[in-house]
Amino acid sequence: MGILSPEQLQFFNSQGYLVIESFACSDEIESMMKRMEQLVDDFDPSSTASIFSTKNQQQSTDNYFFDSAERISFFFEEKAFGNDGKLKQPKQLSLNKVGHALHEIEPAFKKFSSSEKVSSLMRSLGYKRPAVMQSMYIFKQPGIGGEVVPHQDNSFLYTEPQTCTGLWLALEDANILNGCLWTIPGSHKNGLVRRFLRDEDGVKFDRPSPSYDQKDFVPIEVKAGSLVVIHGDLIHQSFENQSPKSRHAYSLHVVDMVGCKWAPENWIRRKVEPEPLFVS
Ligand SMILES: O=C(O)CCC(=O)C(=O)O
Numbered sequence: 001m002g003i004l005s006p007e008q009l010q011f012f013n014s015q016g017y018l019v020i021e022s023f024a025c026s027d028e029i030e031s032m033m034k035r036m037e038q039l040v041d042d043f044d045p046s047s048t049a050s051i052f053s054t055k056n057q058q059q060s061t062d063n064y065f066f067d068s069a070e071r072i073s074f075f076f077e078e079k080a081f082g083n084d085g086k087l088k089q090p091k092q093l094s095l096n097k098v099g100h101a102l103h104e105i106e107p108a109f110k111k112f113s114s115s116e117k118v119s120s121l122m123r124s125l126g127y128k129r130p131a132v133m134q135s136m137y138i139f140k141q142p143g144i145g146g147e148v149v150p151h152q153d154n155s156f157l158y159t160e161p162q163t164c165t166g167l168w169l170a171l172e173d174a175n176i177l178n179g180c181l182w183t184i185p186g187s188h189k190n191g192l193v194r195r196f197l198r199d200e201d202g203v204k205f206d207r208p209s210p211s212y213d214q215k216d217f218v219p220i221e222v223k224a225g226s227l228v229v230i231h232g233d234l235i236h237q238s239f240e241n242q243s244p245k246s247r248h249a250y251s252l253h254v255v256d257m258v259g260c261k262w263a264p265e266n267w268i269r270r271k272v273e274p275e276p277l278f279v280s
């Protein structure tokens with residue numbers, strides 16, 4: 001039993017994604033956005049120079065990135081820096097994302113992430129012992145918010161068999177102009193195309209990305225508070241935000257901890273096992 005209706009489950013199973021409107025209330029959204037504002041204000045940008053890019057992974061293979069699995073770490077936009085290596089605009093408008101353990105460390109994020117409605121949703125999807133493996137606050141800044149190239153979340157959060165589901169919460173309205181998600185409906189039925197592996201040298205994909213036909217993607221335009229549930233094998237992407245409006249989102253990736261094994265080659269190597277949302 002869970003909160004999804006048979007129609008919603010049917011849609012998710014056939015399309016590989018599902019939009020749940022008004023999943024988060026305005027208090028939850030406000031508490032997370034306010035807290036992020038404080039975290040960014042307190043963050044000293046000279047303390048790190050990590051840049052997040054989905055095109056050039058080499059840059060993000062440092063220890064700052066690896067350690068972020070169990071911390072609150074800050075990643076800049078590629079386009080945030082000038083030729084002099086200095087930030088072109090205030091830090092508040094220069095960050096790509098903050099991650100990857102907000103759901104464990106920060107009460108406002110923990111409250112939402114381990115809420116009854118999130119658990120109930122995971123129950124609906126058949127999870128037995130779901131654990132949030134990572135959380136990200138994604139800014140998609142006005143003007144410079146970078147693209148996220150087509151991918152499947154199971155590439156990054158691989159279990160054997162595969163169990164990752166993405167929960168993407170719009171903290172602000174997301175539309176074509178400010179870089180909303182795009183998906184290829186039904187593409188989750190074609191299996192996982194590649195894996196993202198960590199070894200002594202860093203991280204890399206085991207094979208190149210297939211090329212996708214842009215005509216196959218549909219935009220997922222949603223209001224703030226909507227949750228987009230994403231199957232781990234669904235092909236999805238988002239474009240650069242060239243608009244003057246930001247597109248903040250809070251994204252969780254959940255895997256099951258029974259009947260499957262967390263791959264040791266994943267970039268996330270936890271020192272402490274994550275707490276499951278529930279055990280059934
Ligand atoms: O926020 C985006 O643009 C992409 C996020 C994403 O791919 C995810 O949360 O799995």
Ligand SMILES: [Fe+2]
Pocket residue numbers: 151152153166236
């Ligand atoms: Fe994703």
